[in-house]
Amino acid sequence: MKDHLTYVTRMAERARLEPVPDVHAATAVMARLRSEVRQNDLVLAWMAAASAALAAGVSAYSLTILRALSDPLATLFQMSATLIP
Amino acid sequence: MTSAALALDGRAAGVSSHATGEPVVLTLDPDRADIEACLRGEGSAYARIVRRHEGDIARQLWRFTRDRDELEDMVQDVFIEAYRGLRSFRSRAPFLHWLRRIATRTGYRYWRQRERDRAARDRAAPDSFPTPEDQEPSEAAEYLFRVFQCLPVDDRLVLTLLYFERCSTEEIAARIGWSRALVKVRAFRARKKLRRLMEQAGYREVTP
Numbered sequence: 095m096k097d098h099l100t101y102v103t104r105m106a107e108r109a110r111l112e113p114v115p116d117v118h119a120a121t122a123v124m125a126r127l128r129s130e131v132r133q134n135d136l137v138l139a140w141m142a143a144a145s146a147a148l149a150a151g152v153s154a155y156s157l158t159i160l161r162a163l164s165d166p167l168a169t170l171f172q173m174s175a176t177l178i179p
Numbered sequence: 180m181t182s183a184a185l186a187l188d189g190r191a192a193g194v195s196s197h198a199t200g201e202p203v204v205l206t207l208d209p210d211r212a213d214i215e216a217c218l219r220g221e222g223s224a225y226a227r228i229v230r231r232h233e234g235d236i237a238r239q240l241w242r243f244t245r246d247r248d249e250l251e252d253m254v255q256d257v258f259i260e261a262y263r264g265l266r267s268f269r270s271r272a273p274f275l276h277w278l279r280r281i282a283t284r285t286g287y288r289y290w291r292q293r294e295r296d297r298a299a300r301d302r303a304a305p306d307s308f309p310t311p312e313d314q315e316p317s318e319a320a321e322y323l324f325r326v327f328q329c330l331p332v333d334d335r336l337v338l339t340l341l342y343f344e345r346c347s348t349e350e351i352a353a354r355i356g357w358s359r360a361l362v363k364v365r366a367f368r369a370r371k372k373l374r375r376l377m378e379q380a381g382y383r384e385v386t387p
Contacts, residue, residue, distance in 0.1 A: 109316060120233065123226075
């Protein structure tokens with residue numbers, strides 16, 4: 095005899111008639127999703143700004159090196175500077 | 180309505196109107212149409228999905244908590260998680276089934292997190308066994324909720340799905356992600372523990 099289970103079943107049948115509290119989640123869900131998107135955008139913006147700053151520094155440095163390397167007389171002047179007292 | 184997608188088995192088809200010759204379109208599965216709109220970036224489509232299913236999900240999660248604020252938070256969590264996984268949704272089964280699986284996981288997680296913080300008084304076994312038919316539905320729900328709270332989380336989950344949600348073994352297996360054999364074993368053990376709990380509290384079986 096599964097009397098205790100019959101009791102639980104009867105109680106559950108009664109419980110299922112209970113009205114569930116009204117929930118209006120749509121506005122809150124959309125607000126939370128929007129704030130998540132904003133946060134992600136903010137992280138991406140910071141990463142973009144940081145990489146842009148880094149790229150600017152690297153290109154400025156490489157430009158100076160490139161200028162020195164691409165000057166054909168630079169080596170000659172350097173050699174003469176060491177040879178001529 | 181003259182333009183929308185006819186969503187049937189994942190295919191779109193148009194139907195011509197006899198009167199105007201314009202394509203008349205019927206949307207058989209509003210969820211599918213809204214999911215596609217949502218993936219295209221239409222934000223309001225997801226709000227429509229939430230409004231359509233929030234009642235069903237709240238009803239399910241009301242078995243996991245008796246606190247309205249927590250219920251609201253849990254319903255939101257379900258829809259946030261569903262949104263994040265929207266691209267992985269395969270429309271072989273209705274969208275609501277997928278949401279129900281997420282809701283079950285959310286409720287299960289909630290119980291596990293709460294288990295550590297729960298005071299001993301929350302686990303107090305029932306001291307009386309009122310006649311179910313004499314109880315108000317909310318009293319019956321509260322009573323059964325308290326009885327199930329005395330059991331470990333896994334047992335509680337199986338019994339909640341079996342008795343409150345009237346799920347079959349297959350449905351429980353699908354919702355939790357356990358095998359059918361495991362669900363049967365857990366259900367057997369949970370019923371045994373429930374019986375012991377009720378007997379310890381003074382419940383006696385009535386043999387005819």
